[in-house]
Every structure is written in structure tokens, then in C-alpha cells.
Amino acid sequence: MPPIPRANTADRILDVAERLVQVHGFNAFSYADISAELGIRKPSLHHHFPTKARLGSALIARYQDRFREALAGIRRDTDDAPTRLKAYGQLYGKVLRKKRMCLCGVLAADFETLPRPMRAGVLSFFAVNEEWLTNVLEEGRRAKTLRFEGRAASIAAFLVSSLEGAMLLARSYGKVSRFDSVATKLFGDLAAVCLRT
Amino acid sequence: MPPIPRANTADRILDVAERLVQVHGFNAFSYADISAELGIRKPSLHHHFPTKARLGSALIARYQDRFREALAGIRRDTDDAPTRLKAYGQLYGKVLRKKRMCLCGVLAADFETLPRPMRAGVLSFFAVNEEWLTNVLEEGRRAKTLRFEGRAASIAAFLVSSLEGAMLLARSYGKVSRFDSVATKLFGDLAAVCLRT
């Protein structure tokens, strides 16, 4: 018989820590915060994640894995580039609707204070996203469902950074509509950068 | 005789604190850091800025004033909307070339941890920027030097958040060229959102 799939302690720690980082930033959350929420003493947390740096790296790795799966899911469930781009934008929207910033977006703001392995993880996250977008853009161009000038990789970098910025400001204003407005400009029917044919 | 215009202590504190916040974030710098750089003991700093919250508010106020002056300068030195927009983008580029993030952009990432007056200051900064951009966009549309669909205020919000996001990622990558690429897409000859006539 398979064991009941209850989230183990390490996962529960990651869940709480992830939210705390997304809302407050890496330097503004503590083991004490996690301890208080989970009802587990601080030293017990160190048993699962010996240092805050390792906890941070684990957060990034899990976040990137989840994003990879979501990107694969979009590929599976849709078949043309414009639809895929729009679904990509909605990934960010879903995070924002939970009143959170993108984990790696907020870590980018803390970047200069992060331990080296975490910095590498953040850059890797952006690279994965841009690579996926680059492929979608190029396929769209080949299939003539997208029309744009210049390198696809350059458009991909533009899309990622614009979405991150839109999340950042929309969350500060407390208005998801500000994000939606930007996403529509980037991916909507009157899409500015990627013009549908 | 006018006094020698040497920067006073309060200004020197603000200079150092501003850079520290732009590079490390509000929660990752301390009075001890400023003290070490200026060769002034920690308690002396409290004489000028009693609390970190007040220091933070002073930073935002000064940053916004300087930005206001720069915006007025652009109005003075240029006369058509496309040129003004390009100059606006270069304001951000200048900050990034000093290896710094926009002060209010980085504070937006720390937003949920900021004291209320600082939050208001950050939002005010963005509002000032968007209002200025909105005016330039509308004037450009009237003068037929710009052509775009939808509300100017919506385009302005898009431009600000995209620039902030571009700074954030470009700084993490350590590549100013990533920012320049986005700025070109937003304001360049092939401008996507604001098409020149």
C-alpha cells in the first residue's frame, strides 16, 4: 500500500518559506517566522535546511521545477504560438492574484545580497523562461502565426522583464488590473511587439 | 560671502544610504554600514535621522525631487515627444550604469515590509513619472509625432513598469545591454507601443 501522500515537513517548510520570501523578500523573513507558522521550534528547521542559504537554494530549485512543468503543460494543452504566449502571461497573473511577487523577481531585487549559489539559481530561472519563450516565438514565426522583427531571444528577454516589472508595480499598487493591462499590451489582440498575422 | 557649498552631514548620510538601498535593498543595509563609510559613529546618525523609517522617507523625497528636476530638464532641452521619451529611458539607463537599481523599484520589492509613509512615497514616485509620461504621450498624439491606441495613462504605466523590470533583470545579469535592448524596443525607431508617424 502506498503511504498517504501527506506533505512531509521539509515540503511544509518550503511552502511557508516560499510565501514569506515572495511577500517580504529574502532578507526580511526568518526561521522564527516559519517556526511560528508551523508550530515547530527553530532548531528543528535547521535539521531539514542547515543554513538559510541552502533553504534559499532549495526554494529556487523547487520553484523552477514547478515552472518547467507549467511550461510543458502549456505546450501540451495548446498548439499555436499566440495562445501559448497568452497562457504564459497568465502564469504570472496567477502568482500575483495570490498577492505574491514572482519568487525569482523578488530575489533579483535582493540579488547583490544573495549567496552565490542562489544568484546562479535566479539567473537559471530566467534563462529557462527565456529559452522556452524563444522557442515558442521562433515556432510561431515559422508557422506564420507570429510576425516580428529581430532576434526571438531578444523579444523573449523583453517579455520576461516586462512581466516581472508589471508584477512588481501592480503588487505595490494593490491592483491586479495594472498587471492585466500590461499583459494585454504584450500578448493581446493589439499586441505591440509580437504582431499576429 | 556665501558659505562654501560643501555637502553637509545629512546630505552625505543620504548619499551613502541611497546607494546602499539601491544596491542591497532597504532591509539589507544598516546604520552600521553608513557609519563605517562616513567615519561617523552610529548614534550621530540618529541625530540627523532619528529612525530608519524617517531616513527612508527622506531618501524617497530627495530621489523624487531629483527626478522631477530631470523631467523638467527634458522638457526644457527637447521639443518633440519621441525625443522626450527616449531621454526618459536614458534616465533609467544612467542609474543602471552606476550598477544601481532604481531606488523606488527596489523599494517596490520590499514594499510589504515598509512603514506606511515610505509606501506612500514609493507610489507617489511612480505616479509622478506616469503623469509626466501621460502628458508627453498626449502632446505627441496631438502634434501627430506619436501614434498609439488606447489611453495615454495606460501606455505610461506600461512604460514605467517595463523599464523597472528591465533594470531589475539587467542588473542581475550584470549586462547593461539587456536594458538597452528593452529601451530600444520601447522607444526606438521600431517602437512597438508608441509608433512614430
Next chain:
DNA sequence: GTCTATAGGCAGATAGAC
């Protein structure tokens, strides 16, 4: 794996002399 106890350091902030 979780606990109590505690180390060692740094945070923001205050008192009071000069």
C-alpha cells in the same frame, strides 16, 4: 526528528557627557 538551552553577533535606538 523534535526538543530545550544557549551561544555569539548585529540590529535599531537611547542616555548623557563633552
Next chain:
DNA sequence: GTCTATCTGCCTATAGAC
């Protein structure tokens, strides 16, 4: 306005019992 001395509290992390 700047200083020394100090306070209180929180931080990450460790030791060692259960």
C-alpha cells in the same frame, strides 16, 4: 553634533538530551 557606553531584541546557528 559627535562621542562612549549601553539596552533590548532578534538573528542564524550549534550542542546535546530525548
